[in-house]
Amino acid sequence: MHGVWKPDQVRAAEQRLFRTVPEPAVMRRAANGMALWVRRLLTERLGRVAGRRVALLVGAGNNGGDALWAGALLRDRGVGVTAVLLAPDKTHPEGLRALRAAGGRVVEAADAAVDSGLAEVAAEELRRADVVVDGIVGLAAHGPLRPLAAAAVERVSAPVVSVDLPSGVDPVTGAVDGPAVSATLTVTFGGRKPCHVLGAGLVRSGGVVVVDIGLDPHLDEPDCSVPEAGDVGRAWPVPHPADDKYSQGVLGVAAGSANFPGAAMLAAGGAVHTASGMVRYAGPAADAVRQRWPEVVAVGSVGDAGRVRAWSVGPGIGTGSAGREVLAAALDDGKPVVADADAITLFADDETLWDARDPDVPLVLTPHEGEFARLAGQRPADRVAAVREVARRCSAVVLLKGNTTVIADPDGRVLVHPCEHAWPATAGSGDVLTGMIGKLLATGMDPLWACGSAAHVHARAAEIAATGGRAPVDPPETAGDLESVGAPIGASALLDALPAAVREVRAVAATTP
Structure with missing residues (x-):
């Protein structure tokens, strides 16, 4: 780092x-x-x-x-x-x-x-x-x-x-x-x-x-820090001989809808490919999730999900009363929550939702620029200062997406992940990231570091998918060097490349001090 x-x-x-x-x-x-x-x-x-x-x-x-x-x-x-x-x-x-x-x-x-x-x-x-x-x-x-x-x-x-x-x-x-x-x-x-x-x-x-x-x-x-591949690989959770599916963390995913199941499948898949353990899906896209991810335990509502250690909530749940009930139920469970997409809009529009959370339980917000503007009141000129301030005010870890992802916690610590390419800028990639962060939280990882690690592997998976695995671990001299060997991808391709990205950062960790 x-x-x-x-x-x-x-x-x-x-x-x-x-x-x-x-x-x-x-x-x-x-x-x-x-x-x-x-x-x-x-x-x-x-x-x-x-x-x-x-x-x-x-x-x-x-x-x-x-x-x-x-x-x-x-x-x-x-x-x-x-x-x-x-x-x-x-x-x-x-x-x-x-x-x-x-x-x-x-x-x-x-x-x-x-x-x-x-x-x-x-x-x-x-x-x-x-x-x-x-x-x-x-x-x-x-x-x-x-x-x-x-x-x-x-x-x-x-x-x-x-x-x-x-x-x-x-x-x-x-x-x-x-x-x-x-x-x-x-x-x-x-x-x-x-x-x-x-x-x-x-x-x-x-x-x-x-x-x-x-x-x-x-x-x-330093004002902020940049995690490197070896740092991420050393911290990445892997099963140990005494582990079972419960000890490695159970994540609940509340995302998607019956008409729009894609967000549910991508968020659940992001969790499945991030770490061992268990993923429970709770929502109206349960049948679609079971078909795509038979290893996921899928039920119809948050109340039926059973015991989890963290929640990933928001992509595709809607911003009406049904979506609000889903978010409120996840917050009421008293477990760490990653809130993305519609959940962020609900937080921005409904002040009473902030009262539904236990302030001592970690909350992670993962907005893009437009969603961040709703939380901050304006688009930031100084991204680091703005994210740090919103994290303090909301008592949450805030991950602002962009070509440089900026992550801050309420104590003022900041991680940044600079990304010289735009391969992750595709519909649904944020849903994958939401599942990844949630699964790392479910393993007990520090929320700031969970966000930084997930952002690093997420971007690396996009590189691997776009370039057929030919992109170097170390960044090229210019973004054009990487773009010249890549092709546009969808979020599903990024999702499929996650295991390769995890193997890569762990291999770097094994060969660097």
Whole structure:
């Protein structure tokens, strides 16, 4: 599991580091890391480093300084380096002197004589480059690229290595509201930032590598964390010799209807493929569920379900009085509840349902963007902050679906699962996830971790189904690498791939510390 730190946390850690290590020395550490990864990219793409061309897009401030210092180190390895200065009067002076002393070339980006404002000599250097280093703005910047920087970025066709973040991406939310860099690789320092895992920034960042510059001892607890395959595999429940079907957890599923049984079958199937034990279905789609899943004990109502350790409730139950009675009955049972789809709408529309639950019993809400807006009152700009607030206010674990799934509990802990593809964005996949989370809760897993583990395996199953199992465990450099080998899937295909995804994360856990 790796942490994600907000920019103000990183700046505070830097100030603590500077008390013991001079800032120029820290900057050179960052530049060493940048130069290393640029060299690796040149070697991987072109076979060698010496004689290649690198252009530096240099803005004001320390990010531009990091790029200039890295350029000086690349010159020492025989690389032709040209710095394109976007703000000549504000360029980092020590970094500029180092590049010039190493034999690097320096040109100014601006030329008032051309419509774009970009000088032709600068455009030509960007066009000829084998790799471009993006040192335009840093973590303090917000908003899209300014016109001159945007014009420069438009001339780039080579792979881009960004310093800390792709310029033009919001560092806190990952949002892109105008021109911005799309990086092949982002080299960041000390730890990942929100822009690397949220919103458009997830894809714009490309591959993300973290360079150690000595910040680790000075960083506070991360703002949120990203579970990795090995973490999920180690926590995934599997039967032990002394277990039986009851000891591994019994889940109740209340979903679907006689006319729309699909939600019931998908939620029940998600539970069946998540963990051993038992699944009980309670609802009007009992006959359809029995036919599809003979291992599921199916009855007509929540009251007839018998003893369970958790409930998955909501998909397809309707938002009228019948659906309300189903949700109220599950809440009244006093067991952990995962509430999805229609159950979330019922919670949002009927304040009395909150009184039907025992506040000491875990509740998990799994909204998509529209459902979350009903709970929060608006669509969130800062997804992490908004989910954390709704979790606190509702005294529930909240899982907000999206290309980055954000999960928060009432204590303020946050997990995120960044997903560079959209294969799970298909009707019914949320029903599968509801069954998965419920079954993990029934095994006794911590609700926050149950959501994080289920989200990880759910997304991985979608990759496996879409690509025929050819998608790598580690994310590709760009989302397009994965999309190029995949085909659209339905929720049933995702469901069928769950066992393969579980086997995979457990195999990773067995081979990693």
